[in-house]
Amino acid sequence: MPDTRVLVVDDERSMRELLAIMLRQAGHDVTVADGGEAAIKALKSDTFDLVITDLRMREVDGLAVLRAAKEQSPQTVVLVITAFASTETAVEAMKLGAYDYLTKPFKVDEIKLTIANALERKRLQDENQALKRQLRRERGFENFLGKSPQMLDIFETIRKAADSVSTVLITGESGTGKELVARAIHEESPRRNGPFVSINCGAVPETLMESELFGHVKGAFTGAVANTVGLFSAAAGGTLFLDEVTEVPSSVQVKLLRAIQEREIRRVGDTRDIKVDVRLIAASNREVAKAVADGVLREDLFYRLNVIPIHLPPLRERREDIPLLVAHFVRRLSAELGRPVRSVTPEALAILETYRWPGNVRELENVIERALVLGSGDRLDAPGLPPDLRRPRDVQDVAVEIPEDGLDLEATLSQIEHRYIQTALARTGGVQTRAAELLRVSLRQIRYKLQKYTRLTRQG
Numbered sequence: 242m243p244d245t246r247v248l249v250v251d252d253e254r255s256m257r258e259l260l261a262i263m264l265r266q267a268g269h270d271v272t273v274a275d276g277g278e279a280a281i282k283a284l285k286s287d288t289f290d291l292v293i294t295d296l297r298m299r300e301v302d303g304l305a306v307l308r309a310a311k312e313q314s315p316q317t318v319v320l321v322i323t324a325f326a327s328t329e330t331a332v333e334a335m336k337l338g339a340y341d342y343l344t345k346p347f348k349v350d351e352i353k354l355t356i357a358n359a360l361e362r363k364r365l366q367d368e369n370q371a372l373k374r375q376l377r378r379e380r381g382f383e384n385f386l387g388k389s390p391q392m393l394d395i396f397e398t399i400r401k402a403a404d405s406v407s408t409v410l411i412t413g414e415s416g417t418g419k420e421l422v423a424r425a426i427h428e429e430s431p432r433r434n435g436p437f438v439s440i441n442c443g444a445v446p447e448t449l450m451e452s453e454l455f456g457h458v459k460g461a462f463t464g465a466v467a468n469t470v471g472l473f474s475a476a477a478g479g480t481l482f483l484d485e486v487t488e489v490p491s492s493v494q495v496k497l498l499r500a501i502q503e504r505e506i507r508r509v510g511d512t513r514d515i516k517v518d519v520r521l522i523a524a525s526n527r528e529v530a531k532a533v534a535d536g537v538l539r540e541d542l543f544y545r546l547n548v549i550p551i552h553l554p555p556l557r558e559r560r561e562d563i564p565l566l567v568a569h570f571v572r573r574l575s576a577e578l579g580r581p582v583r584s585v586t587p588e589a590l591a592i593l594e595t596y597r598w599p600g601n602v603r604e605l606e607n608v609i610e611r612a613l614v615l616g617s618g619d620r621l622d623a624p625g626l627p628p629d630l631r632r633p634r635d636v637q638d639v640a641v642e643i644p645e646d647g648l649d650l651e652a653t654l655s656q657i658e659h660r661y662i663q664t665a666l667a668r669t670g671g672v673q674t675r676a677a678e679l680l681r682v683s684l685r686q687i688r689y690k691l692q693k694y695t696r697l698t699r700q701g
């Protein structure tokens with residue numbers, strides 16, 4: 242293990258030096274301490290992979306060094322060295338988490354082997370931890386799936402955001418999973434046992450918005466027949482999710498800003514301020530910057546909301562998530578609908594992977610549900626999918642530009658064709674049969690086109 246940092250602790254100089262020389266020869270980065278006190282000081286300012294300490298030392302002993310090392314980082318491997326007479330303390334040291342002990346006098350080979358084993362164990366431990374972290378990262382959240390780099394990043398941000406109380410602003414087209422993000426943050430946060438309260442700001446009449454959010458006192462306005470607490474108070478100790486936040490009327494936006502800044506609200510018709518402990522998450526499927534530019538959303542409120550921005554890319558920009566989502570929805574919905582569908586045909590999957598999904602994941606979910614309800618048999622196949630999906634992609638989607646001096650149509654089309662093939666091959670990991678399915682051509686056609694293109698580029 243290169244760059245291994247070792248701390249050697251012994252109040253006996255010859256021993257210290259012997260160990261230090263040996264370890265340096267083995268290529269390790271060695272720090273020496275001439276006693277327990279110096280060792281504990283070193284442990285406070287530095288981290289070590291391995292600590293080798295004598296047990297019996299004047300003043301501060303090896304057990305104290307062991308404790309300090311484990312306290313500082315439980316991953317640190319500690320080896321204790323003991324005189325033959327004090328094996329009892331050595332056993333005590335093992336109980337406290339020492340990796341092993343060596344009794345003096347020992348042979349150089351013996352200690353070399355023990356150190357090598359200790360470091361190997363440390364390496365495995367670290368590797369194991371890294372794998373666990375990776376697994377956690379890749380697993381996403383229960384019912385919130387994704388393996389595209391964009392989604393993995395989002396999962397990471399969610400975990401980080403969950404630990405703070407900062408406001409999160411989630412943006413993304415309709416059906417991309419904004420509400421799922423909000424719920425995941427709440428579930429991962431220390432507030433998970435508190436309430437998660439959600440309000441669609443676009444669905445509340447303008448005149449009722451303020452009272453809905455902050456509550457009102459009896460008689461505050463016509464129809465206010467009793468005191469109400471409002472959603473801020475209802476979400477106390479938990480999370481308040483403001484969906485479609487650009488729809489909050491401007492008169493209420495000022496009050497919202499104040500609630501975020503001061504962590505205080507005032508009920509409609511009340512004269513007192515009430516402290517509230519609420520974590521705010523806002524979402525919008527509009528372009529929020531544009532809403533600010535258009536004067537729909539106050540700029541100061543935008544900055545207060547946008548402390549942690551999370552943008553969900555549309556499904557068509559992360560197509561590698563599609564097979565995962567399809568499998569998930571098929572599994573869940575076939576159980577719910579009592580229609581055991583065991584597989585999705587490659588042809589159907591190819592169609593699902595190519596479609597533009599303007600309604601994103603929600604649309605995908607609906608398409609699967611429809612296919613399960615209307616279909617029969619234990620496979621989801623291409624004819625079971627809505628005709629819209631099977632229509633070739635709208636040519637309007639492809640940008641067509643002709644340079645000033647014109648172009649060679651044949652060569653251009655051939656280049657475009659080649660790019661589609663390359664993209665398909667990239668997505669299928671180079672598997673030509675799958676790429677052919679994706680592009681709805683035969684395997685022979687793909688092979689022929691690839692050859693043709695290679696020939697063309699060689700000539701040209």
Ligand SMILES: Nc1ncnc2c1ncn2[C@@H]1O[C@H](COP(=O)(O)OP(=O)(O)OP(=O)(O)O)[C@@H](O)[C@H]1O
Nearest residue numbers: 384385386414415416417418419420421526602603
């Ligand atoms: N990554 C995902 N994994 C599993 N299910 C998902 C994922 N993304 C979205 N969904 C599902 O898709 C549907 C739409 O998600 P959600 O309601 O969170 O979208 P939204 O962005 O809030 O949409 P809108 O802007 O229309 O409110 C939900 O049923 C949700 O469970």
Ligand SMILES: [Mg+2]
Nearest residue numbers: 416419420484
């Ligand atoms: Mg939503």
